[in-house]
Amino acid sequence: MRWLLSSLFFKSPFENLQKHADKVKECAVLFKRAAELHMRGNYKEFEAITDEVARLESEADAIKRNIRNHLPRGILMPVDKFQFFQYIREQDKVMDEIEETLFWLSFKKGSILEELKEDFLNLIDLVIKPVNLLSPLVNQAKIYFKTHLDNDRNKVKAICRDIRQWEREADFVEKEIKFKIFEGISDAFLIFYLIRLTEYIGSIADHAENASDMMRAMIAR
Amino acid sequence: MAANIGANDLANAMGTSVGSRAITIRQAVIISMIANALGAVLAGGHVTNTISKGIINPQLLSAEPDKFIIGMFASLLAAGIWVNIATYLGLPVSTTHSIVGAVIGFGILSIGIANICWKKVVPIVLSWITSPVAGAVIGGGIYVFVERKILRTKDPYKASLAYSPILIFLVFVVLILSLIFKGLKNLHLNLSFMNALLISVPVAVLFGFLGKYYIKWQVKRHISANEERGYSLVESLFAQLQLLTACYVAFAHGANDVANAVGPWAAIFSAIKSKSVSLRVHVPLWMLLIGGIAVGGGLMAFGANVIKTIGENITEINPIRGFCAEFGAATTILVCSRLGLPISTTHVIVGSVVGIGIARGAGTLDLRILKNICISWLVTLPFTLLLAMLLYKILIYLIL
Numbered sequence: 001m002r003w004l005l006s007s008l009f010f011k012s013p014f015e016n017l018q019k020h021a022d023k024v025k026e027c028a029v030l031f032k033r034a035a036e037l038h039m040r041g042n043y044k045e046f047e048a049i050t051d052e053v054a055r056l057e058s059e060a061d062a063i064k065r066n067i068r069n070h071l072p073r074g075i076l077m078p079v080d081k082f083q084f085f086q087y088i089r090e091q092d093k094v095m096d097e098i099e100e101t102l103f104w105l106s107f108k109k110g111s112i113l114e115e116l117k118e119d120f121l122n123l124i125d126l127v128i129k130p131v132n133l134l135s136p137l138v139n140q141a142k143i144y145f146k147t148h149l150d151n152d153r154n155k156v157k158a159i160c161r162d163i164r165q166w167e168r169e170a171d172f173v174e175k176e177i178k179f180k181i182f183e184g185i186s187d188a189f190l191i192f193y194l195i196r197l198t199e200y201i202g203s204i205a206d207h208a209e210n211a212s213d214m215m216r217a218m219i220a221r
Numbered sequence: 222m223a224a225n226i227g228a229n230d231l232a233n234a235m236g237t238s239v240g241s242r243a244i245t246i247r248q249a250v251i252i253s254m255i256a257n258a259l260g261a262v263l264a265g266g267h268v269t270n271t272i273s274k275g276i277i278n279p280q281l282l283s284a285e286p287d288k289f290i291i292g293m294f295a296s297l298l299a300a301g302i303w304v305n306i307a308t309y310l311g312l313p314v315s316t317t318h319s320i321v322g323a324v325i326g327f328g329i330l331s332i333g334i335a336n337i338c339w340k341k342v343v344p345i346v347l348s349w350i351t352s353p354v355a356g357a358v359i360g361g362g363i364y365v366f367v368e369r370k371i372l373r374t375k376d377p378y379k380a381s382l383a384y385s386p387i388l389i390f391l392v393f394v395v396l397i398l399s400l401i402f403k404g405l406k407n408l409h410l411n412l413s414f415m416n417a418l419l420i421s422v423p424v425a426v427l428f429g430f431l432g433k434y435y436i437k438w439q440v441k442r443h444i445s446a447n448e449e450r451g452y453s454l455v456e457s458l459f460a461q462l463q464l465l466t467a468c469y470v471a472f473a474h475g476a477n478d479v480a481n482a483v484g485p486w487a488a489i490f491s492a493i494k495s496k497s498v499s500l501r502v503h504v505p506l507w508m509l510l511i512g513g514i515a516v517g518g519g520l521m522a523f524g525a526n527v528i529k530t531i532g533e534n535i536t537e538i539n540p541i542r543g544f545c546a547e548f549g550a551a552t553t554i555l556v557c558s559r560l561g562l563p564i565s566t567t568h569v570i571v572g573s574v575v576g577i578g579i580a581r582g583a584g585t586l587d588l589r590i591l592k593n594i595c596i597s598w599l600v601t602l603p604f605t606l607l608l609a610m611l612l613y614k615i616l617i618y619l620i621l
Contacts, residue, residue: 007587007590008571008574008575008586008587008590009583009584009585009586009587010584010585010586010587011585012584012585013585072589074587074588074589074592075585075586075587075588075589076575076578076579076583076585076586076587076588077585077586078578078581078582078583078584078585079581145584146539146584147372147452148368148372148373148541148582149372149373149377149452149455150372150373150374150375150377151375151377152452
C-alpha cells in the first residue's frame with residue numbers, strides 16, 4: 001500500500017515550470033543590459049550578452065521539452081493539460097522573442113536614433129515588467145494548487161491583472177514610438193528596421209500576457 | 222509475515238500524520254501498536270472464520286484431516302509466495318484475494334470443483350469494480366465539500382474552526398458504526414442499525430463538543446506563537462483530524478490483516494490438535510495476540526524508519542488530502558459493507574485518492590498505476606489457485 005500511494009503521485013511539472021520561468025527572468029535582465037550596450041555602441045559586450053541569452057534560451061528549451069515529454073497520457077493533473085502546455089508555450093515564446101529582438105538589433109549597428117533612444121529604453125523597461133512577474137506568477141500558482149485556498153487564488157489573479165496592466169502600457173508606448181518613427185524618419189529602409197524592432201520588443205510583453213491569460217484559465221472554476 | 226505487514230501497512234497509515242508534524246514518530250509507533258493490537262484481539266476472529274471455511278466446507282474432508290492440514294499449509298504457502306512476488310514486482314495485490322485463490326485451488330483438488338462455494342467468489346470479482354468506484358465517489362465528494370465550505374471562504378481558518386466539530390462528529394459516527402458492525406462483530410452485539418445509530422450519534426456529539434474545546438485550546442497556543450492565520454494552521458487542524466482516521470486504519474488493519482496471517486495457521490493448528498476437521502475453526506485469542514504482537518514488533522523494529530521515509534516522501538499527501546482520502550475510505554467501507562457490497566480496503570483508498578484527483582484536489586496523479594492494479598487483481602486468483610494446486614500435489618506426494 002505504501003508503494004501504491006507513493007507511486008500514484010507523479011512528480012509535479014510545476015517545479016520545472018518554475019525553473020523555466022526563472023530562466024525567462026534571467027533573460028529579461030540580460031536583455032535590458034544588451035539593449036543599453038547596443039545603444040552605447042559597445043557591440044563587443046553586446047555580442048557576448050546575446051550569446052549568453054542564446055545559451056539560456058537553449059537551457060530553457062531543454063526544460064520545456066522535459067516537461068512535455070514527461071506528461072504522457074494517463075497522468076491526471078490538477079489543471080487542464082492542454083492549458084498547461086499552452087502556458088509553457090507562451091512562456092517559452094517570451095524568451096524566443098527576446099532572442100529574436102537581440103538578433104534583429106545585431107543586424108544593424110548604430111541604428112537607433114539619438115532622439116528615439118529614451119523611448120526605446122522606456123519601452124524595454126515596460127516590457128520587462130510583465131516578464132519579471134511570470135516567475136512569481138508560477139510560484140503563487142504552485143502554492144494555490146497545493147492549498148486550494150481562495151486567498152491564494154486571489155493572489156494569482158492579482159499578478160495576472162498586473163501583467164495585463166503593464167502589457168497595456170507597453171502597447172501604448174509602442175504606438176507612440178511608431179508615430180515618432182513615421183513622423184521623423186524618411187528613409188524607408190530605416191523605418192522598416194525600426195518598426196520591426198518596435199514590434200519585436202512589444203511582442204515580448206504580448207506573450208507574457210498570453211501566458212498569464214492561460215494561467216488565469218488554469219485557475220478558473 | 223505479520224512483522225512485515227506491520228512495518229509497511231501500518232507505517233503507511235501514520236506516515237502522513239507524522240509528515241505534517243501532527244505527532245512525533247514515537248507517538249505514531251505507540252498509537253498504531255495499541256490500535257492494531259486492539260483490532261486484532263477485539264475484532265480479528267470473524268475474518269479468520271471466513272477464510273478457512275467460507276469457500277470450502279471442511280466437513281467434506283473430515284475423513285482425511287491430514288489432507289486438510291496439508292491443503293491449508295499449501296494455501297498459506299502459495300498466498301505468501303504470490304504476495305512476495307507481487308511486492309517484488311510492485312503489483313498491489315490483496316492478501317485476502319490471494320488466500321481465497323489458494324484455498325480454491327486446494328479445494329478443487331481435494332473436494333472437486335463442484336463442491337466449492339462459488340457464491341463466495343462472485344463478490345470478490347465484483348469488488349474489483351465496486352471498491353475503487355465507491356472510494357472515488359465518496360473521497361471526491363468529501364474533498365469537494367471541504368473545498369467549498371472551508372478552502373474557498375474568505376477566512377478558511379475561521380471556517381475550518383466552525384466546521385471542525387461537524388467533521389469530528391462525522392468521523393466519530395463513521396468510526397463507531399464501523400466498530401460496531403465490522404470491528405466488534407465477534408462480540409455478537411447484534412444491534413440493529415437504528416440502535417447502533419442511537420449509540421454512535423450521542424457519543425459523536427460528545428466528542429464533537431470536546432473536539433471544539435480542544436481545538437480552541439490548541440488555537441490559543443498557536444495564535445500566541447504564530448500571529449499569522451495562514452494555511453499552516455488550517456493544515457495542522459486537519460492533521461489532527463487525520464490522526465483519528467489513521468487510528469481507525471490501524472484498528473481495521475489489526476482486525477483484518479492480522480487474521481489473514483494467522484487464519485490458515487489457526488486452521489492447521491485446530492486440525493492437528495483435534496485430529497479432525499471442524500466446521501468452525503475458532504482462532505484462539507492468544508494466537509491473535511501473538512499476531513498483534515508480531516505486527517507491533519515489526520513496527521518497533523522497522524516502523525520508525527518507514528514512517529519517516531513515507532512522511533518525507535509523500536509530500537503530495539498533505540493533511541487535507543490525507544484526511545479526505547482516509548475518511549472517504551473509512552466511510553466507503555462502512556457504507557458498502559452495510560449495503561452488502563464487497564470491497565477491498567487498499568483499493569478503496571486508491572480509489573479515494575483518485576477521486577480527490579478528479580475533483581482537482583490532488584497533485585499530479587499517475588493513472589497508469591490503475592492498469593497495474595487491474596492486472597494484479599485479475600492475475601491473483603488464477604495464479605494462487607494454480608500455485609496452491611501444485612504445492613498441494615507436491616506436499617501430498619512428499620508426505621503421504
